[in-house]
Amino acid sequence: MSFFFLDEYEDMEAYIPGEQPKDRQYIKLNANESSFPPSPKVLEAVNQSQINGMGHYSDPHCMELRAAIGEVYGFGADQVFVGNGADEVLGFCMMSFFREGMKVCFPDITYDFYRTYAKTYHLDYEQIPLKDDLSIDVEDYINTDKDVILANPNNPTGKDISVADIERIVKKDPKRMVIIDEAYVDYGNESCVPLVRKYPNLVVIQTFSKSRNMAGARIGYAISSKEIIEDMNKIKFTFNPFNMSSLAITAGTAAVKDTEYLKKCVTTTIETRKYFEKEVENLGFFVFPTTTNFAFIKHPTLDAGKITKELKDRGILVRHYQNERISAYLRVTIGSREEMQQVIKELKDIVESALCVC
Ligand SMILES: *Cc1c(COP(=O)(O)O)cnc(C)c1O
Numbered sequence: 001m002s003f004f005f006l007d008e009y010e011d012m013e014a015y016i017p018g019e020q021p022k023d024r025q026y027i028k029l030n031a032n033e034s035s036f037p038p039s040p041k042v043l044e045a046v047n048q049s050q051i052n053g054m055g056h057y058s059d060p061h062c063m064e065l066r067a068a069i070g071e072v073y074g075f076g077a078d079q080v081f082v083g084n085g086a087d088e089v090l091g092f093c094m095m096s097f098f099r100e101g102m103k104v105c106f107p108d109i110t111y112d113f114y115r116t117y118a119k120t121y122h123l124d125y126e127q128i129p130l131k132d133d134l135s136i137d138v139e140d141y142i143n144t145d146k147d148v149i150l151a152n153p154n155n156p157t158g159k160d161i162s163v164a165d166i167e168r169i170v171k172k173d174p175k176r177m178v179i180i181d182e183a184y185v186d187y188g189n190e191s192c193v194p195l196v197r198k199y200p201n202l203v204v205i206q207t208f209s210k211s212r213n214m215a216g217a218r219i220g221y222a223i224s225s226k227e228i229i230e231d232m233n234k235i236k237f238t239f240n241p242f243n244m245s246s247l248a249i250t251a252g253t254a255a256v257k258d259t260e261y262l263k264k265c266v267t268t269t270i271e272t273r274k275y276f277e278k279e280v281e282n283l284g285f286f287v288f289p290t291t292t293n294f295a296f297i298k299h300p301t302l303d304a305g306k307i308t309k310e311l312k313d314r315g316i317l318v319r320h321y322q323n324e325r326i327s328a329y330l331r332v333t334i335g336s337r338e339e340m341q342q343v344i345k346e347l348k349d350i351v352e353s354a355l356c357v358c
Helices: 040-045 048-055 063-073 085-097 113-120 138-142 163-172 193-197 226-239 246-257 259-282 304-313 337-355
Strands: 080-083 103-107 124-128 147-151 178-181 202-207 220-223 286-288 294-298 329-333
Touching (some): 040 246, 048 246, 063 080, 063 220, 085 113, 085 178, 085 220, 085 226, 103 113, 113 124, 147 163, 163 178, 163 193, 193 202, 220 226, 259 286, 259 294, 259 337, 304 329, 304 337
Parallel strands (some): 103 124, 147 178, 178 202
Antiparallel strands (some): 080 220, 202 220, 286 294, 294 329
Protein backbone atom coordinates (compact mmCIF):
# COMPACT_ATOMS: atom_id res chain seq x y z
CA MET A 1 0.00 0.00 0.00
CA SER A 2 1.33 3.45 -0.84
CA PHE A 3 1.75 6.34 1.56
CA PHE A 4 -1.14 8.07 -0.21
CA PHE A 5 -3.84 5.40 0.01
CA LEU A 6 -6.79 6.54 2.13
CA ASP A 7 -7.25 4.92 5.53
CA GLU A 8 -10.96 4.51 4.93
CA TYR A 9 -10.26 2.12 2.07
CA GLU A 10 -8.10 -0.18 4.16
CA ASP A 11 -10.82 -2.70 4.91
CA MET A 12 -12.34 -2.62 1.45
CA GLU A 13 -12.99 -6.06 0.09
CA ALA A 14 -12.19 -6.76 -3.54
CA TYR A 15 -14.64 -8.86 -5.49
CA ILE A 16 -13.02 -12.12 -6.58
CA PRO A 17 -14.10 -12.99 -10.13
CA GLY A 18 -14.15 -16.56 -11.44
CA GLU A 19 -10.56 -17.39 -12.38
CA GLN A 20 -9.34 -17.05 -15.97
CA PRO A 21 -6.21 -19.22 -16.07
CA LYS A 22 -4.19 -19.06 -19.27
CA ASP A 23 -1.95 -22.11 -18.82
CA ARG A 24 -4.09 -24.18 -21.15
CA GLN A 25 -7.40 -24.14 -22.97
CA TYR A 26 -10.29 -24.66 -20.53
CA ILE A 27 -13.98 -25.28 -20.89
CA LYS A 28 -14.90 -22.22 -18.86
CA LEU A 29 -18.04 -22.80 -16.84
CA ASN A 30 -17.21 -20.79 -13.71
CA ALA A 31 -18.52 -17.29 -14.44
CA ASN A 32 -21.96 -17.86 -15.99
CA GLU A 33 -20.76 -16.51 -19.30
CA SER A 34 -22.33 -17.77 -22.49
CA SER A 35 -20.67 -20.13 -24.95
CA PHE A 36 -22.72 -18.57 -27.77
CA PRO A 37 -21.49 -15.60 -29.79
CA PRO A 38 -23.51 -12.35 -29.70
CA SER A 39 -26.26 -11.74 -32.24
CA PRO A 40 -24.92 -11.73 -35.83
CA LYS A 41 -26.44 -8.24 -36.06
CA VAL A 42 -23.60 -7.05 -33.81
CA LEU A 43 -20.97 -7.92 -36.40
CA GLU A 44 -23.02 -6.15 -39.08
CA ALA A 45 -23.35 -3.03 -36.94
CA VAL A 46 -19.75 -2.77 -35.81
CA ASN A 47 -18.41 -2.13 -39.30
CA GLN A 48 -15.52 -0.24 -40.86
CA SER A 49 -17.13 3.17 -40.44
CA GLN A 50 -17.61 2.44 -36.73
CA ILE A 51 -13.93 1.66 -36.45
CA ASN A 52 -13.02 4.84 -38.33
CA GLY A 53 -15.40 6.78 -36.07
CA MET A 54 -13.38 5.81 -33.00
CA GLY A 55 -11.44 9.06 -33.44
CA HIS A 56 -14.44 10.85 -31.94
CA TYR A 57 -15.84 10.62 -28.45
CA SER A 58 -18.87 8.44 -27.91
CA ASP A 59 -22.25 9.98 -27.09
CA PRO A 60 -22.06 10.67 -23.33
CA HIS A 61 -25.85 10.34 -23.10
CA CYS A 62 -25.74 6.92 -24.84
CA MET A 63 -29.10 7.87 -26.34
CA GLU A 64 -29.21 5.28 -29.10
CA LEU A 65 -28.67 2.40 -26.70
CA ARG A 66 -30.96 3.74 -23.99
CA ALA A 67 -33.76 4.27 -26.51
CA ALA A 68 -33.31 0.77 -27.95
CA ILE A 69 -33.40 -0.87 -24.51
CA GLY A 70 -36.36 1.29 -23.51
CA GLU A 71 -38.27 0.27 -26.59
CA VAL A 72 -37.90 -3.43 -25.81
CA TYR A 73 -39.34 -2.93 -22.30
CA GLY A 74 -41.87 -0.22 -23.13
CA PHE A 75 -40.11 2.76 -21.54
CA GLY A 76 -38.61 5.99 -22.83
CA ALA A 77 -34.84 6.51 -22.87
CA ASP A 78 -35.30 8.78 -19.83
CA GLN A 79 -36.09 5.71 -17.72
CA VAL A 80 -32.98 3.79 -18.77
CA PHE A 81 -29.43 4.20 -17.45
CA VAL A 82 -26.58 2.34 -19.15
CA GLY A 83 -23.12 1.50 -17.88
CA ASN A 84 -20.08 -0.71 -18.26
CA GLY A 85 -21.79 -3.84 -17.10
CA ALA A 86 -24.38 -4.25 -14.36
CA ASP A 87 -21.55 -3.90 -11.86
CA GLU A 88 -20.87 -0.31 -12.88
CA VAL A 89 -24.58 0.47 -12.95
CA LEU A 90 -24.83 -0.81 -9.40
CA GLY A 91 -21.75 1.28 -8.55
CA PHE A 92 -23.36 4.48 -9.89
CA CYS A 93 -26.52 3.62 -7.99
CA MET A 94 -24.52 3.31 -4.77
CA MET A 95 -22.62 6.52 -5.46
CA SER A 96 -25.83 8.42 -6.11
CA PHE A 97 -28.04 7.21 -3.29
CA PHE A 98 -25.96 5.71 -0.49
CA ARG A 99 -23.63 7.42 1.92
CA GLU A 100 -21.60 6.27 4.90
CA GLY A 101 -23.73 4.74 7.61
CA MET A 102 -26.86 4.25 5.50
CA LYS A 103 -28.64 0.97 6.06
CA VAL A 104 -28.93 -1.69 3.41
CA CYS A 105 -29.70 -5.40 3.54
CA PHE A 106 -29.17 -8.36 1.26
CA PRO A 107 -28.99 -12.15 1.73
CA ASP A 108 -25.99 -13.83 3.36
CA ILE A 109 -25.63 -15.96 0.25
CA THR A 110 -25.86 -13.90 -2.90
CA TYR A 111 -23.75 -12.08 -5.48
CA ASP A 112 -20.62 -11.10 -3.53
CA PHE A 113 -20.41 -7.70 -5.18
CA TYR A 114 -23.16 -6.31 -2.94
CA ARG A 115 -20.94 -6.73 0.10
CA THR A 116 -17.98 -5.32 -1.80
CA TYR A 117 -19.93 -2.14 -2.57
CA ALA A 118 -21.40 -1.95 0.92
CA LYS A 119 -17.86 -1.96 2.34
CA THR A 120 -16.48 0.49 -0.22
CA TYR A 121 -19.24 2.98 0.58
CA HIS A 122 -19.06 2.28 4.34
CA LEU A 123 -22.70 1.30 4.53
CA ASP A 124 -24.29 -0.18 7.60
CA TYR A 125 -25.16 -3.45 5.92
CA GLU A 126 -26.99 -6.53 7.13
CA GLN A 127 -26.61 -9.93 5.48
CA ILE A 128 -29.89 -11.68 6.19
CA PRO A 129 -29.51 -15.47 6.32
CA LEU A 130 -31.37 -17.45 3.70
CA LYS A 131 -33.73 -20.10 5.05
CA ASP A 132 -32.47 -23.68 5.26
CA ASP A 133 -33.93 -24.40 1.83
CA LEU A 134 -31.81 -21.49 0.49
CA SER A 135 -34.84 -19.33 -0.28
CA ILE A 136 -35.30 -15.86 1.19
CA ASP A 137 -37.89 -15.14 3.82
CA VAL A 138 -39.82 -12.32 2.14
CA GLU A 139 -41.03 -11.03 5.51
CA ASP A 140 -37.42 -10.21 6.44
CA TYR A 141 -37.32 -7.69 3.60
CA ILE A 142 -40.81 -6.31 4.17
CA ASN A 143 -40.31 -5.76 7.89
CA THR A 144 -37.08 -3.81 7.76
CA ASP A 145 -36.19 -0.13 7.71
CA LYS A 146 -33.23 -0.81 5.42
CA ASP A 147 -32.87 -0.38 1.69
CA VAL A 148 -32.86 -3.71 -0.12
CA ILE A 149 -30.69 -5.37 -2.75
CA LEU A 150 -31.83 -8.72 -4.12
CA ALA A 151 -30.68 -10.77 -7.07
CA ASN A 152 -33.68 -12.43 -8.69
CA PRO A 153 -33.06 -15.24 -9.41
CA ASN A 154 -30.33 -15.38 -6.83
CA ASN A 155 -26.73 -16.20 -7.66
CA PRO A 156 -25.26 -18.74 -6.90
CA THR A 157 -28.37 -20.69 -5.85
CA GLY A 158 -30.57 -19.87 -8.84
CA LYS A 159 -33.58 -19.57 -6.51
CA ASP A 160 -36.21 -17.07 -7.58
CA ILE A 161 -38.66 -14.76 -5.80
CA SER A 162 -42.12 -14.15 -7.24
CA VAL A 163 -42.94 -10.72 -8.65
CA ALA A 164 -45.89 -10.59 -6.23
CA ASP A 165 -43.46 -10.93 -3.31
CA ILE A 166 -41.17 -8.29 -4.77
CA GLU A 167 -44.14 -5.97 -5.05
CA ARG A 168 -44.91 -6.52 -1.35
CA ILE A 169 -41.33 -5.50 -0.50
CA VAL A 170 -41.34 -2.48 -2.80
CA LYS A 171 -44.71 -1.08 -1.78
CA LYS A 172 -44.15 -1.33 1.97
CA ASP A 173 -42.36 2.02 2.13
CA PRO A 174 -41.84 4.42 -0.79
CA LYS A 175 -38.90 5.98 1.07
CA ARG A 176 -36.95 2.74 0.93
CA MET A 177 -35.02 2.00 -2.23
CA VAL A 178 -35.33 -1.55 -3.57
CA ILE A 179 -32.74 -2.69 -6.10
CA ILE A 180 -33.56 -5.89 -7.96
CA ASP A 181 -30.70 -7.41 -9.95
CA GLU A 182 -32.21 -9.42 -12.79
CA ALA A 183 -28.99 -10.73 -14.36
CA TYR A 184 -30.64 -14.11 -15.07
CA VAL A 185 -34.24 -13.08 -15.57
CA ASP A 186 -34.36 -14.03 -19.26
CA TYR A 187 -33.96 -17.74 -18.49
CA GLY A 188 -37.61 -18.33 -17.78
CA ASN A 189 -38.41 -15.88 -14.98
CA GLU A 190 -40.96 -13.13 -14.70
CA SER A 191 -39.36 -9.68 -14.68
CA CYS A 192 -40.43 -7.02 -12.22
CA VAL A 193 -39.66 -4.24 -14.73
CA PRO A 194 -43.42 -3.49 -15.17
CA LEU A 195 -43.55 -2.56 -11.45
CA VAL A 196 -41.32 0.43 -12.27
CA ARG A 197 -44.43 2.15 -13.62
CA LYS A 198 -46.11 1.96 -10.23
CA TYR A 199 -43.24 2.33 -7.78
CA PRO A 200 -40.68 5.15 -8.10
CA ASN A 201 -38.49 3.55 -5.38
CA LEU A 202 -37.71 0.47 -7.49
CA VAL A 203 -34.51 0.09 -9.52
CA VAL A 204 -34.25 -2.94 -11.79
CA ILE A 205 -30.81 -3.86 -13.09
CA GLN A 206 -30.09 -6.17 -16.03
CA THR A 207 -27.03 -7.08 -18.07
CA PHE A 208 -25.89 -8.09 -21.56
CA SER A 209 -23.33 -10.45 -19.99
CA LYS A 210 -25.53 -13.52 -19.64
CA SER A 211 -28.52 -14.00 -21.96
CA ARG A 212 -27.14 -11.66 -24.66
CA ASN A 213 -23.77 -13.42 -24.68
CA MET A 214 -21.74 -10.22 -24.37
CA ALA A 215 -19.85 -10.34 -21.06
CA GLY A 216 -16.73 -8.97 -22.74
CA ALA A 217 -18.54 -5.95 -24.17
CA ARG A 218 -19.42 -4.73 -20.64
CA ILE A 219 -22.99 -3.49 -20.98
CA GLY A 220 -25.52 -3.28 -18.18
CA TYR A 221 -28.54 -1.11 -17.52
CA ALA A 222 -31.02 0.08 -14.96
CA ILE A 223 -34.70 0.76 -15.50
CA SER A 224 -36.31 3.03 -12.96
CA SER A 225 -38.22 6.26 -12.46
CA LYS A 226 -37.19 9.29 -14.52
CA GLU A 227 -35.98 11.03 -11.39
CA ILE A 228 -33.71 8.18 -10.32
CA ILE A 229 -32.26 7.81 -13.82
CA GLU A 230 -31.67 11.56 -14.01
CA ASP A 231 -29.84 11.50 -10.67
CA MET A 232 -27.62 8.62 -11.76
CA ASN A 233 -26.78 10.43 -14.98
CA LYS A 234 -25.92 13.55 -13.00
CA ILE A 235 -23.44 11.52 -10.94
CA LYS A 236 -22.09 9.85 -14.04
CA PHE A 237 -21.29 13.25 -15.55
CA THR A 238 -19.25 14.11 -12.46
CA PHE A 239 -17.23 10.91 -12.66
CA ASN A 240 -16.94 9.50 -16.18
CA PRO A 241 -19.21 11.17 -18.78
CA PHE A 242 -18.04 8.87 -21.59
CA ASN A 243 -18.53 5.67 -19.63
CA MET A 244 -19.66 3.65 -22.66
CA SER A 245 -17.42 3.28 -25.69
CA SER A 246 -18.89 3.98 -29.12
CA LEU A 247 -18.37 0.31 -29.98
CA ALA A 248 -20.31 -0.86 -26.93
CA ILE A 249 -23.15 1.55 -27.69
CA THR A 250 -23.41 0.32 -31.29
CA ALA A 251 -22.98 -3.35 -30.43
CA GLY A 252 -25.48 -3.16 -27.58
CA THR A 253 -28.07 -1.38 -29.71
CA ALA A 254 -27.87 -4.03 -32.42
CA ALA A 255 -28.00 -6.85 -29.87
CA VAL A 256 -30.96 -5.63 -27.86
CA LYS A 257 -33.06 -5.19 -31.01
CA ASP A 258 -32.51 -8.82 -32.00
CA THR A 259 -35.08 -10.30 -29.65
CA GLU A 260 -35.47 -13.40 -31.85
CA TYR A 261 -31.85 -14.33 -31.35
CA LEU A 262 -32.15 -13.79 -27.60
CA LYS A 263 -35.10 -16.18 -27.50
CA LYS A 264 -33.24 -18.78 -29.53
CA CYS A 265 -30.15 -18.72 -27.30
CA VAL A 266 -32.20 -18.77 -24.11
CA THR A 267 -34.30 -21.71 -25.31
CA THR A 268 -31.22 -23.70 -26.25
CA THR A 269 -29.54 -22.92 -22.92
CA ILE A 270 -32.59 -24.05 -20.96
CA GLU A 271 -32.78 -27.29 -22.96
CA THR A 272 -29.11 -27.93 -22.38
CA ARG A 273 -29.48 -27.20 -18.67
CA LYS A 274 -32.30 -29.71 -18.37
CA TYR A 275 -30.25 -32.29 -20.25
CA PHE A 276 -27.25 -31.66 -18.00
CA GLU A 277 -29.32 -31.79 -14.81
CA LYS A 278 -30.88 -35.08 -15.78
CA GLU A 279 -27.51 -36.60 -16.59
CA VAL A 280 -25.89 -35.53 -13.32
CA GLU A 281 -28.90 -36.78 -11.40
CA ASN A 282 -28.21 -40.15 -12.95
CA LEU A 283 -24.69 -39.88 -11.55
CA GLY A 284 -26.14 -39.45 -8.07
CA PHE A 285 -25.99 -35.65 -7.76
CA PHE A 286 -28.72 -33.62 -6.10
CA VAL A 287 -29.89 -30.86 -8.43
CA PHE A 288 -31.09 -27.63 -6.84
CA PRO A 289 -33.89 -26.35 -9.10
CA THR A 290 -32.94 -23.15 -10.95
CA THR A 291 -34.25 -21.02 -13.79
CA THR A 292 -30.92 -19.66 -14.94
CA ASN A 293 -27.98 -20.45 -17.23
CA PHE A 294 -26.26 -22.47 -14.53
CA ALA A 295 -26.85 -25.63 -12.54
CA PHE A 296 -26.37 -25.79 -8.77
CA ILE A 297 -25.56 -29.34 -7.79
CA LYS A 298 -24.11 -31.40 -4.96
CA HIS A 299 -22.99 -34.95 -4.54
CA PRO A 300 -24.13 -36.80 -1.39
CA THR A 301 -20.66 -38.07 -0.51
CA LEU A 302 -17.96 -36.56 -2.70
CA ASP A 303 -16.27 -33.35 -1.62
CA ALA A 304 -17.23 -30.45 -3.91
CA GLY A 305 -13.82 -28.80 -3.56
CA LYS A 306 -12.13 -32.00 -4.68
CA ILE A 307 -14.46 -32.41 -7.64
CA THR A 308 -13.72 -28.81 -8.64
CA LYS A 309 -10.00 -29.51 -8.56
CA GLU A 310 -10.35 -32.80 -10.43
CA LEU A 311 -12.38 -31.05 -13.12
CA LYS A 312 -9.78 -28.32 -13.40
CA ASP A 313 -7.05 -30.91 -13.89
CA ARG A 314 -9.18 -32.23 -16.73
CA GLY A 315 -9.55 -28.78 -18.31
CA ILE A 316 -12.97 -27.78 -16.96
CA LEU A 317 -13.57 -24.78 -14.70
CA VAL A 318 -16.61 -24.66 -12.42
CA ARG A 319 -17.33 -22.52 -9.36
CA HIS A 320 -17.07 -23.73 -5.79
CA TYR A 321 -17.78 -21.51 -2.77
CA GLN A 322 -16.04 -21.63 0.61
CA ASN A 323 -19.12 -20.42 2.54
CA GLU A 324 -19.99 -23.50 4.58
CA ARG A 325 -23.71 -23.27 3.91
CA ILE A 326 -23.11 -23.93 0.23
CA SER A 327 -19.66 -25.53 0.24
CA ALA A 328 -21.18 -28.88 -0.73
CA TYR A 329 -22.39 -27.39 -4.01
CA LEU A 330 -20.88 -26.77 -7.41
CA ARG A 331 -22.16 -24.03 -9.64
CA VAL A 332 -21.78 -25.13 -13.22
CA THR A 333 -22.50 -22.67 -16.03
CA ILE A 334 -24.41 -24.18 -18.92
CA GLY A 335 -22.22 -24.03 -22.02
CA SER A 336 -22.77 -25.68 -25.38
CA ARG A 337 -24.19 -29.19 -25.63
CA GLU A 338 -20.73 -30.54 -26.53
CA GLU A 339 -19.14 -28.83 -23.54
CA MET A 340 -21.74 -30.26 -21.18
CA GLN A 341 -21.28 -33.75 -22.67
CA GLN A 342 -17.61 -33.41 -21.86
CA VAL A 343 -18.38 -32.31 -18.28
CA ILE A 344 -20.70 -35.27 -17.80
CA LYS A 345 -18.07 -37.66 -19.15
CA GLU A 346 -15.48 -36.34 -16.70
CA LEU A 347 -17.90 -36.22 -13.77
CA LYS A 348 -18.87 -39.80 -14.46
CA ASP A 349 -15.25 -40.81 -14.40
CA ILE A 350 -14.56 -38.85 -11.19
CA VAL A 351 -17.59 -40.31 -9.42
CA GLU A 352 -16.91 -43.87 -10.56
CA SER A 353 -13.24 -43.85 -9.63
CA ALA A 354 -13.99 -42.28 -6.23
CA LEU A 355 -16.70 -44.80 -5.39
CA CYS A 356 -14.76 -47.76 -6.70
CA VAL A 357 -13.57 -50.00 -3.87
CA CYS A 358 -11.00 -51.78 -5.98
C1 LIG B 1 -23.06 -11.82 -13.66
C2 LIG B 1 -23.79 -10.97 -12.67
C3 LIG B 1 -23.66 -9.58 -12.70
C4 LIG B 1 -22.59 -8.92 -13.52
O1 LIG B 1 -23.02 -8.33 -14.63
P1 LIG B 1 -22.01 -7.49 -15.53
O2 LIG B 1 -22.96 -6.83 -16.45
O3 LIG B 1 -21.11 -8.47 -16.23
O4 LIG B 1 -21.26 -6.53 -14.66
C5 LIG B 1 -24.46 -8.83 -11.85
N1 LIG B 1 -25.29 -9.44 -10.98
C6 LIG B 1 -25.40 -10.75 -10.90
C7 LIG B 1 -26.34 -11.38 -9.92
C8 LIG B 1 -24.64 -11.58 -11.74
O5 LIG B 1 -24.68 -12.91 -11.61
